[in-house]
Amino acid sequence: SCLGLSDGGAHVASLSDSNFPTWMLMYWGRDRKRGPKIDLPWLVRWMTGATASTVGLTDRGLIKTGLKADFNVIDHDKLTIGRPYITTDLPCGGERMVQKSYGYVATILSGQVTARGGEQTDALPGRLVRR
Secondary structure (H helix, E strand, O other): OOOOOOOOOOOOOOOOOOOHHHHHHHHHHHHOOOOOOOOHHHHHHHHOHHHHHHOOOOOOOOOOOOOOOOEEEEOHHHOEEOOOEEEOOOHHHOOEEEOOEEOEEEEEEOOEEEEEOOEEOOOOOOOOOOO
16 A cells, blocks of 8 residues: 555645645654654655555655655654645636645755755756656
8 A cells, every 4th residue: 555645636726635745744753642653764665665666656766776866855843734725827727726835855856956945946857657
């Protein structure tokens, strides 16, 4: 099983579950008060390698020579989720719900920094994955 799957934006005007991985790290790995927390390495493994394997993306999800170099550098103590809001930045003024996450120091895709301190850089090394 895996923990990192969501609807990928199918309902962008009515909900935003893009913060699910952040919530998992915050609640289950840090903030839970009643009952045991889940060890951070276990959470990360199930949100990365296990999820990638489940959906057939065998070139990612693990730190290993020859695989994509995709990483999030996270300040776990500062992880938080902002309030949701609606924006109209889709084609033809289409609405979508956005909920930002904070505490991500950097995002690295294929070895290039694509976000630093929550702000996008000009690097766009990714491509559309079709299955």
